[in-house]
Amino acid sequence: MEELPLVSVVVITYNHEKHIAKCIKGILVQEIDFQIEIIIGDDCSTDGNQKIIESLVAENNDPKKSFRLLFHPENLSDPRFLPGKLNFVACMKLARGQFIALCDGDDYWIDSNKLKKQVNFLNQHPNYSLCGSKWRIEKNDAIINDELLEKQSEEVELDSSEFLSTYFSPIHTSTVLFRNIFSDIGFSWKEFKYFPVGDIPLFFILSIYGRVYRFNEYMSVYNKGIERSITKSRSLSTICNDLLSMLDFMNDYSELKFKKLILAEQRFIREHVKYEEKKSNRLSVFLFLLRNRIRLSLTIRDVIYLTRHYRE
Template sequence: MVETLVSVIMITYGHEKYITESINGILSQQLDAEIELIISDDCSPDNTDSIVRNIIDTHPNGHWIKYIRHTQNKGAIPNFVWTISQAKGKYIAICEGDDYWTDPLKLQKQVDFLEGNKDFVLCFHKVKILKPTGELVDDFITKIPENFEQRETLAKKLNYIHTPSVLFRNVIQSEIDSLEFKSAPIGDYFLYMILTKYGKIGYLEDCMAVYRYGVGIFSSLNRMKHIKVNILLFTNLYSYEKDPIIKKIFYKHLLDALSLIDEEFKKKDNILNTRRHKLIEKIYKFLRK
């Protein structure tokens, strides 16, 4: 039996406009080893299912695809966790159903890096950003910081890794079932924080994927929802983390997110005497103990 070298996981929901391009970018990969593409359709209400099945039947590499369409909607993070748990490869790559890869040698380059650098647990690379207008531009969302390879940097600077650019070692199957991970509103950043307990972060200058801006759930949230998402994220990261230095960093991020809610309330007239403001003050006092 041939051992799978790379498992590519693709979660999808309502991506009928984009998923053909996403799948084709993976099936065009030139890797001197076995690839599996695990597509997990979270009960999409559109034509995603028929599009995927047609590609399986007609594409020369359609046999790479392991496809499941859930009969009930699991939700983005539970579906993400479930799909990771299905990966059998030595390495795992991620490409959600609305992003796509542009370099057929992407996986080969990243596998070569990790095979040659055993102290690194994951590597990522440059991406282009596709705006809703159709304009393809350089990445204006993230900035690669100094010491990007260190876990503490990832904790301080937050996520500078675009999901379709990552390849990582399949070493955390026992940890993705934690309550904190499954309860987090953002899965990729939490995943990277878990992974970096096992090694450093590598970076390749090659631009090999495209991230669609304004399509995903998180990028479409308004300011208040962004703040709430961050509070939930940092609460779960703080609860999960065991390293006291990293834990302190997430504690600070949590306080910063709570202070932003306070600022939003203060913009409204007479908000200082509301029950909601008093609740925030109670949270502050609890966290400062």
């Protein structure tokens, strides 16, 4: 009988031929004494991405690390959804591990003991559902400094209310390991694909079933130079409306337990959208986006782009 993996590593990728090898190698060098499956979902890449993946899979001779490849025959992108969201959902549904780790195809891990440390932590702390770490940012093949990240110089622990109060996940997607609770709780991914961002609702759901912990260590690198923002095909008003709908889902899913905090966030968004529409001032738009770039998953480049293209 096939031994089920303890960890499922989900990698979603599209046209990442310049980065995918680094991503996969960061997973293959993990020093572990348990089984893992590496689920790679390629969203019908048009470059050499799939060939690189197949080559690395063929070279792997570690019996503790197996691959499951999901090469979509056509691109699943839909203008209604965040690019890559349907690919992500498809991969998540395949995950058989007790734990799930995430790493996009253009990001990579830099700690060969990442999985071991995180599995040990969750095994030793059953009241935690998710853990992650600090992360580095890479742009144009160079590590850059980010003032926001540099200020985060300590361990972080959050519950659901604290997560909502900050409304900024101190954990990047590429750093996380979490319990695979989705079958047990009967979670449907139907609504998830409509959300304007993926990490906030995913981490919030997990925080309902346990606390969130961040190691005070750097375990991964986020590639900031890749264009994958929701702003490429969506207007500010559409993003904000989808964000409001996402908060409605979070409110309903938590059975109104955090209604006060969620309604406050929705009121804040509505008031500022109304203010921007009334003033039609590019400076105010810029300040609004800058203030909310984390919650809207915007880079500084996105903020500038949207401000310049704001129709007065």
